[in-house]
Amino acid sequence: EDQVTQSPEALRLQEGESSSLNCSYTVSGLRGLFWYRQDPGKGPEFLFTLYSAGEEKEKERLKATLTKKESFLHITAPKPEDSATYLCAVHALVFGKGTRLSVIA
Amino acid sequence: NAGVTQTPKFQVLKTGQSMTLQCAQDMNHEYMSWYRQDPGMGLRLIHYSVGAGITDQGEVPNGYNVSRSTTEDFPLRLLSAAPSQTSVYFCASSYGMSAGNTIYFGEGSWLTVV
Numbered sequence: 001e002d003q004v005t006q007s008p009e010a011l012r013l014q015e016g017e018s019s020s021l022n023c024s025y026t027v028s029g030l031r032g033l034f035w036y037r038q039d040p041g042k043g044p045e046f047l048f049t050l051y052s053a054g055e056e057k058e059k060e061r062l063k064a065t066l067t068k069k070e071s072f073l074h075i076t077a078p079k080p081e082d083s084a085t086y087l088c089a090v091h092a093l094v095f096g097k098g099t100r101l102s103v104i105a
Numbered sequence: 106n107a108g109v110t111q112t113p114k115f116q117v118l119k120t121g122q123s124m125t126l127q128c129a130q131d132m133n134h135e136y137m138s139w140y141r142q143d144p145g146m147g148l149r150l151i152h153y154s155v156g157a158g159i160t161d162q163g164e165v166p167n168g169y170n171v172s173r174s175t176t177e178d179f180p181l182r183l184l185s186a187a188p189s190q191t192s193v194y195f196c197a198s199s200y201g202m203s204a205g206n207t208i209y210f211g212e213g214s215w216l217t218v219v
Contacts, residue, residue, distance in 0.1 A: 087148065
């Protein structure tokens with residue numbers, strides 16, 4: 001059974017304080033690891049797809065990396081507008097419970 | 106571009122009532138799906154469809170029906186609403202289920218069953 005576990009559940013950062021979110025997964029043959037951002041009262045918004053170990057993708061202050069067992073979403077010098085829940089999913093079907101990020105000015 | 110459109114945005118039902126959540130996409134996507142999102146549970150797949158006329162069950166299908174008569178529309182039916190179906194429902198679509206196909210989500214439908 002495919003499983004996705006995200007940690008931490010919640011993360012509070014000061015503006016400019018870099019950190020990483022973790023997504024551990026167990027699947028029988030990875031066909032895509034997806035990262036989404038979800039704002040309160042909104043649907044998830046696509047950020048990245050990673051396919052193979054060693055792959056990295058960047059978008060503004062966010063960088064996603066992938067190993068054979070986990071993915072990290074690195075946030076560099078975050079701003080308050082980065083506050084959201086970040087979701088990861090495998091095969092775009094099985095989602096983790098998310099990490100709720102709060103960035104304080 | 107409208108993307109994925111869900112209606113209604115908010116709905117209150119009485120236990121035992123039936124209703125349909127509507128979902129439409131204008132991107133000519135073959136794959137459509139319905140999720141529910143509950144506090145502490147994350148997104149859970151209810152039903153999905155890989156094309157018109159084809160549907161399948163996801164992780165939590167009980168109490169819900171779907172049909173796919175056209176590429177554009179994928180309605181979710183609650184046959185006899187129960188308080189346990191109080192949740193936020195998201196419809197999503199993509200070109201397909203294989204890797205590389207980004208899933209686009211609707212804005213959500215908030216359902217309360219009393």
